[in-house]
Amino acid sequence: MPETEKPKRKIDLNRREMPKQEHHLRSHNFLEVALGYTAELAMAEAQRCLQCKKPFCVADCPVQIKIPEFIQAIADGDFAAGSRILKERNSLPSVCGRVCPQEEQCEMHCALSKRGGTIAVGRLERFLGDWEASQSEMTLPETARPTGKKVAIIGGGPAGLTAAADLIKAGHEVVIFEALHKMGGVLYYGIPEFRLPKTIVDREVDYLRRLGVEMHTDFVVGKTRSMDSILDDFDAVFVATGAGLPWFMEMPGNNLNGVYSANEYLTRINLMKGYAYPRNDTPIKRHQKVAVLGGGNVAMDCARTALRLGAEATIVYRRSRTELPARLEEIENAEEEGVQFRYLTLPVRT
Structure with missing residues (x-):
């Protein structure tokens, strides 16, 4: 008997919008504007994914997250599996899901982008990160056997935290030195509460501590301790000190009272x-x-x-x-x- 053709899947171009505070309310408070997907909205959005054989979204992700796989897990309602898949490549999903420019990376190259219904990869990533945090116990991933190598990271911002996560998983001993009194760098001092609540940053930082990353705040390399002494005590040093000083326009008035960078x-x-x-x-x-x-x-x-x-x-x-x-x-x-x-x-x- 001839094989019956599988019915063609109907493409759903209806991207699920994420609830957010009403504008007349949020303009008067510092609470988070975007409220996140519910489980039902996340599953509905995930079920739109075409599960492409050649997923260009993965190729254009800076850390090569297995995007179709974690989205399929959400579609199936297996959020724990989705979180495990996501955290194989990204240890800061709640942060990245909120502030990573997905529309210029993974979402831009979604097969549905030309038809206007791009999969909301970032919102699904945020959903998994927040879902896992809501559970009584967050599962820690397996790490490689200790290598005996010790790495210093200067700067506790996004670059430093990301490097620390990858290095600790690879079996190295990791120590972060941060000049400010809070870990997070620009995630903490640069992005407003209404876009990235600081409780989210603290939670992601605490996750790295639980992985075994040692952290020191109020530690200015060159003052608290010299670079030479750090180089003597560590096998490698990763410098992640951020963008540095602001740039002002070359015009009179930059130093007037009320002018801020x-x-x-x-x-x-x-x-x-x-x-x-x-x-x-x-x-x-x-x-x-x-x-x-x-x-x-x-x-x-x-x-x-x-x-x-x-x-x-x-x-x-x-x-x-x-x-x-x-x-x-x-x-x-x-x-x-x-x-x-x-x-x-x-x-x-x-």
């Missing part, structure tokens, strides 16, 4: 909780009008933060809306919340 502005608010002054010790000026020069994710973070502090916030960008380098999701959130945009505009000398 994005780095300082966000650090005062995110790390030092300046918005709670005088209850907290670090002040931040609350101006009636705030102009933010730039159009990337950091600019959106600054403008949306200023808005929450009661200011009329305006993004000043030298190109058009379609050329904004920020994530579309962040642009739309800023617009919904009331941030003003002035395009094709550049500050000039007076």
